[in-house]
Every structure is written in C-alpha cells, then in structure tokens.
Amino acid sequence: MTETLIKVDLDQPATQNEQVHNRWHPDIPMACWVNPGDDFILETYDWTAGAIANDDSADDIRDVDLTTVHYLSGPVGVRGAQPGDLLVVDLLDLGAKEEAPWGFNGFFSKKNGGGFLTDEFPLAQKAIWDFQGIYTSSRHIPGVRFAGQIHPGLIGCLPSRELLNTWNDRELGLIGTDPQRVPPLANPPFAATAHMGKLTGLARDKAAAEAARTVPPREHGGNCDIKDLSRGSKIYFPVYVDGAGLSVGDLHFAQGDGEITFCGAIEMAAGWVHMKVELIKGGMAKYGIKNPIFKPSPLVPNYNDYLIFEGISVDSSGKQHYLDANVAYKQACLNAIEYLTKFGYSPAQGYALLGSAPVQGHLSGVVDIPNSCATLWLPTQIFDFDINPSAAGPIKHLDGSIDLPIAQDK
Amino acid sequence: MTETLIKVDLDQPATQNEQVHNRWHPDIPMACWVNPGDDFILETYDWTAGAIANDDSADDIRDVDLTTVHYLSGPVGVRGAQPGDLLVVDLLDLGAKEEAPWGFNGFFSKKNGGGFLTDEFPLAQKAIWDFQGIYTSSRHIPGVRFAGQIHPGLIGCLPSRELLNTWNDRELGLIGTDPQRVPPLANPPFAATAHMGKLTGLARDKAAAEAARTVPPREHGGNCDIKDLSRGSKIYFPVYVDGAGLSVGDLHFAQGDGEITFCGAIEMAAGWVHMKVELIKGGMAKYGIKNPIFKPSPLVPNYNDYLIFEGISVDSSGKQHYLDANVAYKQACLNAIEYLTKFGYSPAQGYALLGSAPVQGHLSGVVDIPNSCATLWLPTQIFDFDINPSAAGPIKHLDGSIDLPIAQDK
Amino acid sequence: MTETLIKVDLDQPATQNEQVHNRWHPDIPMACWVNPGDDFILETYDWTAGAIANDDSADDIRDVDLTTVHYLSGPVGVRGAQPGDLLVVDLLDLGAKEEAPWGFNGFFSKKNGGGFLTDEFPLAQKAIWDFQGIYTSSRHIPGVRFAGQIHPGLIGCLPSRELLNTWNDRELGLIGTDPQRVPPLANPPFAATAHMGKLTGLARDKAAAEAARTVPPREHGGNCDIKDLSRGSKIYFPVYVDGAGLSVGDLHFAQGDGEITFCGAIEMAAGWVHMKVELIKGGMAKYGIKNPIFKPSPLVPNYNDYLIFEGISVDSSGKQHYLDANVAYKQACLNAIEYLTKFGYSPAQGYALLGSAPVQGHLSGVVDIPNSCATLWLPTQIFDFDINPSAAGPIKHLDGSIDLPIAQDK
C-alpha cells in the first residue's frame, strides 16, 4: 500500500496543518522527504480550504478572502535534488476524498476577484457539481454530464531567493503602474494571512512579509491551471533549491481551457494525488528548460465532436484591439454563451459550463493584423440533447426554472 | 463528375482572372452562381498568386508586395441566400493541383510584414515543403514528416456596405492612434493593387478605394487561418448580401495554431476545394450567430503524443505583462524552439516547424493575475527520432549543415 | 458517500460470504435490493477468490480448482425489474481495493484448463502485475508499462429457469459428442463446489445440481471478457427474472482482445465496482435485444500507434482450415510472439503480454475462402523502447535473465 505522506482533515483549519502552506518562499521547511524513484500520496484541501459550502447560496463566493489562497500540500523534499536539475513528476492518479464527492465552480464579484467575463457577470454566483464515479453533473446546470479530467490547478517547486526576488520586483513594478486599480494588477505579499507550513516565529514573519502569493503561474509552474496536467501525465519541473520542494493543491475535477470563471474549474472539495518523482541531473541546461514541460496522459476523455466558436479582437462595444488574444477569446466565449441561450440555458449557466467542462481554447490566428482569432471548442457529446445547428432551428430544452444561485454585493 | 466552376492557370496573372479578387467589397460581382444543395469545385492560387518560387532563395519572401494579397476564388453566388441567413458550407475535400505538389513557409522581413517572433527573426527566410500523398516533408528541415490537414486559410462571404463601413471605421481608427508605425497597426484600403474580379472602370475604382483588405479575420470569417477548417469540416457563415458571395483561397497543406510565421502555414502553390452549400434561412437570429461557427472533420491526423511547452506573460527581457496571452504564447514558442536546438535544429528551423506542423496552441490560463499561461503542443510522432527528455540528455541528430535560406534586407 | 452494498474480506473464505456466488441459477436469493436510479458499490474477490498468490511460483496456477470459479458479487435485486425489460447499468467507476494493488496473469496447464495457445505453452506459468495509479507493470516482463482499462470480466443477470434449461441442454449436448475429451468441450453442472449465496439446505443442493457454470459468456452477458466494458461504459442487459439479479466479478485491470491466456487478463486481486442501474421497460422487444449491447467509455487509453500482425487460417503445421477465425487469430498471435522474441522477450513473456495489454484482435476478413484473416494490434507506445521495424534490424533490449515462473506438471 502506497504511503500517504500528507493528510488533510476537513474538520481542522488548514492553518493548523504544518504540512500545508499558502505562499511561495525558499525558507518554508520541507513537510516531508522522499527519494528519487519513490511514489507516495498527498492529500489536499480545496484551494480555499473549506470556505465554500455545498449549498445553494453564493454568499460564500462573494465573501471569500482571496488573501488566504491557495492552500498547498508540501513542500516535499526530494533527496539529491539540486538547483539546475529537472524534477520528473508522474501524476500516477488523482481522486476525490471519499467523504467529499463534490466540487464547486464560481464567479467572483467584480469587487472581489472578478473573472474573465466579469464585466458581463459582475456578481458572485456558484454551481455545485456532484461526482458519480468518473462522471460529474450539476444540479444547477441541467442536461450536462461528462467524464472528469482530474488535475492539480497548482503544482511546482519552491523558488530560490533570487527567483523570488525577481518575481517580487516585476510584479510590484506592475502594480506600481496603477496602484489603486480594482481589481489590482497583481497581488503583493501579504503577511497577515500567510501560512508558512512549519515555519514559526520571527522566521515565519520575515518570510511571510516577502513570500510570493500563489495566484499567478510563474517559471516554476505554480498556478498554471492547465487542464491537461491530468492523471497519467508526466511533468518536468525546474529545481531551484536543494531538495526541490514540490507542493501541490487546487485540485480540479475538470476545467475548460483558460479557467475563465477564475473560481474557476470544478474545484474539488478534498482530494489526493498519487505521484512518483525522479531526477534528471542538470536537466535544465541539457534541455534549455525555463518553464516546466510536460507530456499528456494516455487517458483523457475522448470527446471529439465539437461545435467551434470563433472570436476576433473587436470587443463587444465594437472597439478594434490590436492582436489581442484575450479580447478574441472573450468574444469566442460570449458567442458560445449566446448560442447556448437558444437552447434554454441562462447566460450564467453557459459561463459556468465553459469554465467547468473540457472545453478547448485555441490561439488559432495571432498574426493577421489587427485581429487575433481565438476558437472555443465545445464538446457536443456532454449534452443530453443535440446542440448542433439545423435548418429547423434550435429547440429550448430548458424552461429557465433552474439557475445558478447569485449573491448581490453587500 | 463534379463541375469545376472556377479554374486558375498558373501561367496567367491572377489579375487577369475575372473569377478571382483580392479585396472585400459588396459590389464585387458574383463570379458564378449555384443552388443550395449543389456541390462544385473551385481552384485557387496561392495567396500571393505565384510570387514565391520553389527554390532555395528567400529573396522573393523579402520582396513580396503585401498590398496584393490574398487572391481569392469567387465570389460564388448562392441563389436564395439573403442577409440574416446562415450559409452552410461542407468542405468535402481539398487538394493540391496535380502540377504543383509543393508549398512554402516563410518569415517576412521585419521591415515588410514581420511575424509573431519578428524581433527574434527579423530577416526573410523560407522553407519549401514537398507533398507525398497525404504526407509532407521539407528539404530545409530534415527529420520531420507528417500528414497534412489541408484547409483554406481564408474563406467567407461578402460584407454588406454597412459591415464594410464598420470595418473601415474601426481599423482606420486604430491606425490613427499610431499612423507612422512600421509595421502598421492595420492595413487601410489601397486601390492601386486591388483586383475586383469582374468589376471594371469607374465602378471598380470607386469600390477599390474603399474595399477592405483581406489580411485580418473579421465577422464573416475571412482570413481566420484556423487549421481545423480542414477537409470534411462544416462551416456556418453569416450572410450579409443577396447571394451570399462566398470566396475562398490561401490554401494550407498544414499549419500550427496561430500561423505564427505569418507566411505562415505550408502555403499551397495551387489547390482546389470541393464544397457543397446549403442555407439555414434566418439562421443568424435563430442561433445568435455573429461570427462563423463550425464543426471539425472526422478525418484529422491522430497524432496524440505531445511534448507541451508552457509560456507565461513575462517577456524575454523579464518584463511583467498583465494577462497578455500573446506574450505567453510567444514565450511558449520560444521555449519550444530553444528545446529543439538541443536536438540540432537551428532556431529558424524550429520557428518554421511551429508554423507548419499540426501544433496546438492553447489558452490554458487567462485569469491568474498577472500571468496568462499559454501552452504549445508539439506532436512527437512527426519526428524521425525521439525528442522526449531522458536522464541521458538530448542527442544531436542534425549537424547544422542544412538550414533555411535567408535574405538580407536591401 | 456512496453505499457499499457488498463487501469482501480477503481473510474470509468466499464460500462464507452469503453475498457471493459461483453459479448461475434463478433460485439464488438476491443478496440485496436497490431501486432504479440508485448508484452503489460492490466489492469483488478475484475470480478464484484468493487461490493465486503474489509470488514467483506458478504452482498455484497449475493446481487451481477450476470447478470453484468464478466468485461473483450479487445478485443485486432491482425493484420493478421484470422479464423482458432491459437493465441499464452504468459502470461509473472501478478500482483495486487499496490493500491489493496487484493482479496476475497465467497460463493454465494443458492438463488443467489450458488456453488459446496451450499447444505451444502446455505448462502453467504466471506473471504478477503491480498497479501504480492508472498504470501497471510486471516484474516478470520488463520494458512494458501501460494504463489500465479496468473492467469486469463477468457481469450479467440471473437466467430464468427456461433459459437455464436451454443452456444445460445445449452444453450437455455438446459434451456428449466427445465426453472423454481433455480439456472438456464444456463444463457441466458440478454441485460439490457450488456456492449458491444465501441458498442453503435441500434447496441449495437441488439448485447446485443444475446450476450453470460461470465460464462461458451466454445470452445474459456473463463471462464475456470484453475489455471494452470499462469504467465509464454503459450496458443494456436483458432481464429474465423478477428483480433482474445482477452479479459481477472477475475484475481485470487490463486485457487484450480474446483474453487469450485464459487466466487471462490482469486478474485483480480484489476490486470494487461503482455502478448505477436503470430500467427500460419492455426494452428487449422494443429493441430486438437477445444479447447485451453496450456503449464504450469516453475514457479509454488512447494508444494509437500500433504494429499489426496478420494471421490466416492455415495452422502451424501448414494445414488448411476453412474460414476458421480461431486458427487465423492464433497465427496472428504466434506471429506477434515470434516478432517480440527478436527484441529479447521470451515466448512466454510475449504470450502473457498479448493476454494482458490493451491489444486489439480484429476479424478482418471472414469470407475469402478458404482463409479467414485476423489481425492483432499491438500498441507500440506501451514499450520503453522502439519495437518498429527498421532497415538496421531489431535490437535485443532484454538479456533473457528474467522470465515467467513455470510449474512442471505433477
């Protein structure tokens, strides 16, 4: 039986678990140690460590304290790992903890976090997804069921001090260009809610004051939110500190490319990761690696009939943007949402679906000035009914009686 | 035998072919007419109509006159089509003309067109690809062979006058924000090299002066450069004028997501499209369609073992950008190119390969401030040798004796 | 949390578990009851209920008592199910019990069970496979690792008395054509080792004397050994008795088409099935169903690079058979085994691999007198090294120091 090196107790505050942390800093002590070649299991909290409930109110989404996220399990020390190595991580399997077969997807309020389409969806909303074996469905979004592609939204190794400084410099620089912006351009260090694992006292305070927040993906991987880092995949991580310090969390049962709803995928209430680690000594230089590279799993849902929506970099007001792939992808998303309303879905249901289902987002054209072209690939086989166009026109399959809970701003 | 409604003669200038045009304007007369339900064949020039030769010099790439592109076959009038309808186009098959089983991929000079990585590759370069049945390979990029996914880079219906005005207004507005920029922010109308099909005399001159250039994708589709619009796919186009006016050109034998090299995919020297058209009356409103939607083909290369590169929105100089997917995708591309050099490819070969091969580009994360995360999916099965990482390190399979021709700026 | 309706204790003999049985008979009492729409979990023994050990001896394979198999969990009664209905079973998930992450594959002695290639492999041999998350590998077959496709080898509903009589009549009739044959043409009822679930006393004895053995697949499904009934698939079973009486067992971690080694797939030491049941009332007549039909899972390993071996119905001695697909498939298997020896595998390793890995077996040609043509599809991506042919010839990657344990006949 594979050993579980880190356990989480949903009845215990994550901040009391010394094998959990919510910041990146080289001084965070290893939570445990393994050898190259070992396989082991880490349990994980949801990214908010229990702030979101399995209920029909979006108040918790509205009120979430985003300075506390993401709660990560680790860091795992790997004996012999040195800066410049590649840490090869096999995601052998991932799953939900037996007592928590559910997850959530939410849109944050524009005043507290926002999301990709926050201008169109400015208020907090929430959808709950239940897991039935490999499948999931939501009581808030009828007519849809699909196989999960479980993956960690967040995984990576501890930064070196030098790398941490680089991060802080460039992100504080960006914030400085518009310091009053809501939402902010980036999240600066914030010591009050930092949980630094085993680190305590002055050492904790000093590190917490400069520790990087976990929200953005960075050179080490981190919060990449790549739906394809799923069970069975293999990842090659740069190593920056002795022992590597691998941490993982923010497990998703499924996600669409972009994690557009920000809260974001189907966030698993509690999960576990079975992984194996190995080293390629000096691998960063050998392969010219700056960011992680990875190989996908041989075991991913084979939905292959798609309805594909295009978007170009002209925004909803008609304004022309110059090769802006974000604008193009937003338009593709809005086009898909509009289309889904013709079958009876509310716009919020459409938005939540694009964030949760195995939707692909492609950078289809990036050079044809002035318009980027992005495509959103919606798998048709996840619907209980036919959503293809026909000469007869669309059929409304839903009567509008069910929708996502919403929370007015306070 | 299916009728070929538009033929192209590679020995005749495209400007002498009345069934070809290189601008968008509602006054361009239909080149021919068909009925809903008809299937027919259109032949096509390459997008430059013969400006690029099958040789080992990149001078023609450097010297190309981009005001002349793209030469399109059409417009095809569809009887009964009216504004507000959807024109359903089945791409039944596409191929190379028998006498021209080759294509080209190029990087334009930064002074004349540029490309996605023009800062890194500022000079004109070219790679020639030969077709062998369903496969292609290049004498300029050894060790690679793959099955094509033939598609039109450019396809769409004529704009209405109102839509044309919208395009001109917003694009000229953008140009006006930095009118001296090289390369320009967008391409304004340019009458001198406009080829307006059957339109002649004053009517031609008037229309040419305001006709939209073909470079950007727009609401009608147009130059989407979506590699997935391949043979066997089905597209639903908005109709803006009576008769629809469907035109097509810029055939690609294969392309990576983004068409990053701008000249761009494997541009087919001469091709043909076998298509079928049908109408969904009033389909735009019925389905809430603004941009085309489409369904992919059941017949696409099944390469499924990928090496995936990540990029974040921190540029090569270390500068932090705010959720800029373009920067992220550029970094993913550069990471892949750097990796390929470890196996012996030149950076230019790597760049050309990413533009030509069936590479996927995903908008993996778009909300984790301040970093976008883009992923580039490189299929490993197109290489003659193993390009996966291993503990032993990479093997140089190429000795550097072969590279893409380059042309110094004049 | 999903309820586990049937539990198995590996330390308890299966014959003491009243929710387990090893024969088919309409009088076997329901082990538990559920409602249409319910989902629930059943745990399962391996098909021999513990007769085979995780060790390096094949003696247990040689000595197995085949009158005792297969131990099935059930029957599960479904309220409202009546003869003529279809029982729709969703295999929501399957897995190994945490304490038993391993399985076995074996060849029976020709004197006790045999197998598809028993003439070539007449002695008992065994390979142990370890599970690492979604993957498996064997210490007895180096150089191979692949993702499992977990499925029940055996699943189906209780027969009616009439159907049972039909089975017994036709199988005893076949046995009667050559009653002394070793191995026998079929297995007759055998009361001594029958485990009839909750049935006891005279009722048990009476039923045991006529209960059908579990080895063959029959109209109800049963021991189909179809590798594609994997997690995520949906099966439509004919119902013959009130309550349906669904039983399941013989879980396989993976299997090649045909289960050619008979003991056979990777037989899971202990597993669980999470399933959901629903009814289509009168579905047998509505859809003209005689045997089960099913839909595959969207989540199966996507190995797609195959090396394909042909076999025709001329046997190894050169004898011509008339359109005999079995002979053709045997030849395809032998051709694959011979090929694998060129890379260093022993014939026994090759045979075990074809039984265990996700190999496809196709009835490619069945009408071209006198030769059937069968093809065996070996996925190349499960090997650590390249097994494709090349001009340079094969490389021996294995030195022969490792092989499957073998047991001489007593």
Place this chain on the structure above:
Amino acid sequence: MTETLIKVDLDQPATQNEQVHNRWHPDIPMACWVNPGDDFILETYDWTAGAIANDDSADDIRDVDLTTVHYLSGPVGVRGAQPGDLLVVDLLDLGAKEEAPWGFNGFFSKKNGGGFLTDEFPLAQKAIWDFQGIYTSSRHIPGVRFAGQIHPGLIGCLPSRELLNTWNDRELGLIGTDPQRVPPLANPPFAATAHMGKLTGLARDKAAAEAARTVPPREHGGNCDIKDLSRGSKIYFPVYVDGAGLSVGDLHFAQGDGEITFCGAIEMAAGWVHMKVELIKGGMAKYGIKNPIFKPSPLVPNYNDYLIFEGISVDSSGKQHYLDANVAYKQACLNAIEYLTKFGYSPAQGYALLGSAPVQGHLSGVVDIPNSCATLWLPTQIFDFDINPSAAGPIKHLDGSIDLPIAQDK
C-alpha cells in the same frame, strides 16, 4: 508530378491490359520496374473490371463470373529485391478516378459466391454508393453518411514456385474433403479465364493451369480485405522472388471488419494508388516475419461513439458450437441487423451497411468454453439520427419505401 506507371482505361477490357493480371504465379512478367525509394502511381480497375454497373438492378451481381476476379495492377518489379527481404510499401494516398466517383456493395446469390450471412440473404442484392469528397452515401440506404477509409482489398508480392506449390497442395487437399460442395471449400486453378499479364502462348497456358486464384489472403498478404491498410499506412511484405513483384487492386472506399457481404466493401469503380517502396534486406529472418505486418495511418476517421453488439457461438437454431468465432461474429452481425430494423431499415440495408461502413469486429473472448464472444462495433455518428437506446423506445425514421434492388435466381 508523380509518374503513373500503370493506367487503366474503363472502356478497354482488362484482359487486353498487359499490366493487369488476375492470378498469382511467379512466371508473370513484371509490368514495370522501379527503384527502392521511388514513389509512383498505379491505376486500378474494380475487382470485376467493370462487370457491375451503377444502376438499380442486382442482375449483374447475380450473374457475375467469379472465375475472372480479381483484376490487379502489376506486378511492379523492385530492383534489388530478393527472396527473404521485406518490401516496405508506403500507401501515400489512394483515390477514385475522377470519372468514376462511385462504388458498389453486393451480396452474391448463395448459388454463386454467397457471403457471410448467405443463409439469411440467399439472393443477389446491390447497393450503390456515391462519393462526395471524403464522404460517401447511398441512394439505397438513406440516413447514413460517413468518411471513407480508402484501402486496397488486395495487395501483395508474387509467390515463389515453392510457395505456390504449397498453396495449391493445401487448398486442393481441402477441396478434396468435399469436392461437390456448393459453394466450394476453395477455388482451384482455372486456366480459361486466367489473365496472366504479359505472359502469352504456351508459357501462359502452362502457368495459367497452376496459377493460384486471388480470392483468399495468404502468406504474402493478397486479398486480406483489411480495412486498416488505408492511405497513410505502411506495410512490410515478405519477398519471394527476385524483384518482389508487387501487385494491387480491389480498392475499397470503406469497409467493415470482415467484409461480410463478400462483394463486400464499397468496391470502387476505378481508383489509383500512390505508393512508395523501400527494402529491408534480409528482413524476413531479422524480424521473424511469415505474414505481412503493417502500421496504420495517422489519418483515419475518428468516429468514437459506438453501439456494440455481442454474439456468442450458439447459432440461430440454438445449436451450441465449440469456440467458433465465426458463429459468434455472425450472431453479433444478426443482432445488429435486427436492432437496425427497429429504426426502419430493412434487414438487407442493415447487412449492406455492416459490410460498407467503418464497423469494427473484435475477437473479444476466445477461451471461455464452449462460447466464443465476438463484438461488432457500429459507429453511431454515421447516422443522421440518434440510434441509441432510450426509455422511450426506438423511432422509425425510414418508411420502407427504399430498399436494395434484388435479383431472383435464374
């Protein structure tokens, strides 16, 4: 432009084309010669060389003279090829001749050829399929359309004299066990209708008297009727004579596993093969090759939603057969045909569809005495309507007004 080495003229009898033959014999002179590394095109007749018309009568199917088939293009001599080599054939592309975009599928009369289900379908019937680009549909089978997977039904190298003798010995031996059988157990040499390519006079007569018929697949490949030898695949053929002598014909636009209707797939009226040849010297011994091996194409239709039918080796009369995969596959086919009738198809339409569409046939279980289990995989995505089971029961989409033409026996 690739050279076409063998051309066929549909207005000329195949027997007048010296580059065509319909028997296997080592003395047939090479029709042309190529070098290893060459690619070239061969045109092909349909397997009957024009005996079947694009009309609505099945008389031609009933009256076909099966001693004349199959007309093959070749043999192509490959310089340097010697017995014991492997001839590596890349099927670079295949297609229909422009003037013949159609094919046929037929059932022979039980009195003249028969088929897999000839007991159920004893009379000659025919379906015509039209090609529209990559797709095909039939005016005789409404509601179905799918992408082709073009392949040669027949391809292989000339046998040596020794191999020819082996074939004749074993097949005549089989015929001798029941020489009066109708249909016969195998087809003996038949000189009268033999077309021996360039061979004339006495040499022709002598060879014709002993030349092997082309119907069965044999060691050299030959009439394998493997649907997966499609464009883009690579085949490794044993070489038995100097120059190899590669011949090809019997092109199919698509076929189901087994080619159950015998006439059989969608037989292309006229086609062409673009292929490339290379050698692996001494490859037969190096790789232990007896029958051809091959690798599938990366470009095959990706239909992946299947409805799967099981069959066991109990025939329609209820008779128990011992591990007979043919009986099992017949039952799976009959089960599928019965199911399709519930949606309005005639049994003949069902049978024709299973022979023509990309249906898979798997040898799912081959060891569970006494029942083989075969599965037939019917892709659901080829139908215009939903053919999945549902609680509501099937919908008749066809009114029975259209069926396959039938010809009464004379």
